[in-house]
Amino acid sequence: MLTSYKLIFGISFFAVLIIGVFSYFSVDSYQKELISQIENSAHQISETVKSSTKYDMLMNHRESLHRIIDTIGRQSGIEKIRIFNKVGKIIYSSDKPEVNKMVDKKTEACYACHTADKPIEKISISERTRVFTAHNDVRNLGIINPIYNEPACWQSGCHIHRADKKVLGVLDVTMSLKNVDEQIHVYKVKLMVFAILAIIANSFILWFIVHRLVGRPVKEFLRATDAVAKGDFNFEVEIDEKHEFRNLADSFNSMTRKLAETQRQLYHNAKLASIGQLAAGVAHEINNPLTGVLTYSSFSLKRIENGRVDIEDLKETLEVVVRETKKCREIVKSLLDFSRQIPPRKVEVNVNEVIDRVVGIIDNQLSISRINIIRNYQNDLPEIKADKNQLEQVLINLLVNAAHAIGHEGGTIALETREINSKGEKQIELTITDNGCGIPKENLEDIFEPFFTTKGQSGTGLGLSVAWGIIDEHHGTIEVKSEAGVGTTFIIRLPVNNNFSSKC
Amino acid sequence: MKQEYDILIIEDDEVVNKSAKMILATEGFNVDSVYNSNDAKTRLEDCSYKIVITDLMLPERSGMELLKIVKEKAPHIPVIMISGYATLNNAVESFKQGTFDFIPKPFTYDELLSVVYRAVRFLKAYGSAGGDMSRFISADVPDISGYYFLGDHSWCSFNDDGSVVFGAGIAFSNTMADIKHIEFPEIGSDIIQGNMFVQIYTEDSLVHRVWAPLSGKVLKCNMELLSLKYLLKKDPFMKGWLAKIKPAGVEKELVNLMPLIRQQDI
Ligand SMILES: Nc1ncnc2c1ncn2[C@@H]1O[C@H](COP(=O)(O)OP(=O)(O)O)[C@@H](O)[C@H]1O
Ligand SMILES: [Mg+2]
Numbered sequence: 001m002l003t004s005y006k007l008i009f010g011i012s013f014f015a016v017l018i019i020g021v022f023s024y025f026s027v028d029s030y031q032k033e034l035i036s037q038i039e040n041s042a043h044q045i046s047e048t049v050k051s052s053t054k055y056d057m058l059m060n061h062r063e064s065l066h067r068i069i070d071t072i073g074r075q076s077g078i079e080k081i082r083i084f085n086k087v088g089k090i091i092y093s094s095d096k097p098e099v100n101k102m103v104d105k106k107t108e109a110c111y112a113c114h115t116a117d118k119p120i121e122k123i124s125i126s127e128r129t130r131v132f133t134a135h136n137d138v139r140n141l142g143i144i145n146p147i148y149n150e151p152a153c154w155q156s157g158c159h160i161h162r163a164d165k166k167v168l169g170v171l172d173v174t175m176s177l178k179n180v181d182e183q184i185h186v187y188k189v190k191l192m193v194f195a196i197l198a199i200i201a202n203s204f205i206l207w208f209i210v211h212r213l214v215g216r217p218v219k220e221f222l223r224a225t226d227a228v229a230k231g232d233f234n235f236e237v238e239i240d241e242k243h244e245f246r247n248l249a250d251s252f253n254s255m256t257r258k259l260a261e262t263q264r265q266l267y268h269n270a271k272l273a274s275i276g277q278l279a280a281g282v283a284h285e286i287n288n289p290l291t292g293v294l295t296y297s298s299f300s301l302k303r304i305e306n307g308r309v310d311i312e313d314l315k316e317t318l319e320v321v322v323r324e325t326k327k328c329r330e331i332v333k334s335l336l337d338f339s340r341q342i343p344p345r346k347v348e349v350n351v352n353e354v355i356d357r358v359v360g361i362i363d364n365q366l367s368i369s370r371i372n373i374i375r376n377y378q379n380d381l382p383e384i385k386a387d388k389n390q391l392e393q394v395l396i397n398l399l400v401n402a403a404h405a406i407g408h409e410g411g412t413i414a415l416e417t418r419e420i421n422s423k424g425e426k427q428i429e430l431t432i433t434d435n436g437c438g439i440p441k442e443n444l445e446d447i448f449e450p451f452f453t454t455k456g457q458s459g460t461g462l463g464l465s466v467a468w469g470i471i472d473e474h475h476g477t478i479e480v481k482s483e484a485g486v487g488t489t490f491i492i493r494l495p496v497n498n499n500f501s502s503k504c
Numbered sequence: 505m506k507q508e509y510d511i512l513i514i515e516d517d518e519v520v521n522k523s524a525k526m527i528l529a530t531e532g533f534n535v536d537s538v539y540n541s542n543d544a545k546t547r548l549e550d551c552s553y554k555i556v557i558t559d560l561m562l563p564e565r566s567g568m569e570l571l572k573i574v575k576e577k578a579p580h581i582p583v584i585m586i587s588g589y590a591t592l593n594n595a596v597e598s599f600k601q602g603t604f605d606f607i608p609k610p611f612t613y614d615e616l617l618s619v620v621y622r623a624v625r626f627l628k629a630y631g632s633a634g635g636d637m638s639r640f641i642s643a644d645v646p647d648i649s650g651y652y653f654l655g656d657h658s659w660c661s662f663n664d665d666g667s668v669v670f671g672a673g674i675a676f677s678n679t680m681a682d683i684k685h686i687e688f689p690e691i692g693s694d695i696i697q698g699n700m701f702v703q704i705y706t707e708d709s710l711v712h713r714v715w716a717p718l719s720g721k722v723l724k725c726n727m728e729l730l731s732l733k734y735l736l737k738k739d740p741f742m743k744g745w746l747a748k749i750k751p752a753g754v755e756k757e758l759v760n761l762m763p764l765i766r767q768q769d770i
Contacts, residue, residue, distance in 0.1 A: 283588060284561075284588045287588045287609035287610050288517040288519060288609065288610075289519060290609070291519065291520045291609045292519035292522075292523050293610070294610040294611060294612050295524070295527060295610075295611065295613055296523060298612035298613035298614065299526065299527065299613045302613055320519065323519075456563060
């Protein structure tokens, strides 16, 4: 289902977006939090150094001063502690080689105070802080702490600090951010893993929900519409009581029920209509022979009443009566076949054998008409359940029609059987092809109608409708292909596995 | 020299064709018969027949079309339709085109004859009247506006109370031999347009069937006619009425009827 994938993709995209934005701000604030902790501790260390060295500085006890700075500078997390004077000369550093070197005021340590080259005396902690990347790619945090000129300094007289100087030097504490960066990295990785897991879980849950709530009912509906399209109106869509689609399913089911009902009615109406048609047709067909019977017998009766009995007349009358009554009997018989009053008896039948028998019955008639029969059988044809007599009737009707179509000039009728597979159902296909006169296009639709005939009084028009009725009864189909002047093919298909559930 | 025939039979069914021919030949008519409408058409070219009997349902050309051909050539020739039950409606309709009468299949010897003899009498009256029947038929013809006719065969007229009076037309009542007996329908029975509702037995031992012009239920019959039989011939439109009916489905059936009697028959 494409739609469900689109849905999953869309929602995942938004999840990625949301998680991404969230992660960005979360990482950022976490980093700020960690750095401000380091900043605070750096500031504290800086203040500690400043206050613990104040006395030594005043007294100019350099050794003691150096010792304190070294000791504190060795603490973990502290990169280095150094002091430089106003002009930027490093007076002391826990990193010994640096001592006496000059600091580039424009870089690292000094920019805070010396922006635009003007020393600013009082500045806030965050302004005194800087984060920079040292030569070994490790980020460091430095905090500078100006050492202000206090009265004690210029009053001591031990060494020269002029009173007008406000800042004597700068204490610079540098702390490594290695730990912080490591923690943030771990945090980022964790977030990433979480995001990926969340998106996967999200997609999976979505897929599951879509499948359960939408996909399954939609599939059920698809199956149902398929079934209905195929003419199975008994298919019911089954959907959980609590599901929203339940209403849809209910109305779908009631629709199919109504369809089924309408179809039954249509079928019934069509049946009634064809019965009416049949009755009219029967009346018409039977009226003619009855007229013969009635006229001749009433004629003879009149004669007898008048006392003029003529044996020859009487004989003629009785001949007409017998002949015409037989015609009526034939019509009634075909009619019974047509209306299937005779219940079919179904047994295992080999269609090839049925054909052989029928050809045997009418062989004489065929050879008189110089008709050549070509038989093309599949020998291992599976047997079908069918009424033998009815099948014979169908074949006789079709063969007689073919013979009529061929006429007296002679021709061929080809009979072919084979097993086919139609929509997974095994069927037997029987084709009867003649090279007779063919059926004009405008008649093709009517030939299966009862009483449709082009043979005038010599045809009943019942042959094909009887055949159709019988094949339908066997759940098979009968089809015709014909070209006027070329010939006609009738194709009969009968199911091999037939359970004969009766229709309506 | 061409042989003069009295009657042409057009019927595609062999046994019906032969039966009709046998009956008419037995009665001494000179009969010609064909089995299809094409042959019929060529035979009708010169129209030397006195009476034409045709099946209504023929392959290719219907009896109705043949009727038109005859009426164009010689309107006075009586055309008798043979109709099956399924074509009864067509038969009723064909009265409008000028059908003399129809014979439903299957028919007896006498049923065919009675219609043919009426046609013969009609022709005689027509001949002696020099083409103007009204002068020689002894019937009184009053003002018959408001009457509806099933061809020349039967009529009906509407009463104010919704009932309908049925009667026989002149071309029917005045083409029979003397009346021996009249058989009326039972009161309360249903009659159907185009079906027989009265049978008239004549002295020549024939039976004539009167077709109902409309469908309905029989309310009353004119029993007076049993004693005063001459009224049927003498005053067919007033005192010679046959039955009173409560009609059913008039609208649909009225289209088959004609509001006025045709000129030639009066
Ligand atoms: N094999 C055929 N070739 C040509 N026309 C055919 C063939 N089979 C049937 N027909 C046509 O179909 C009509 C109906 O056939 P059917 O129902 O058997 O009645 P009938 O044979 O009595 O006319 C025939 O009149 C004929 O016109
Ligand atoms: Mg046939």
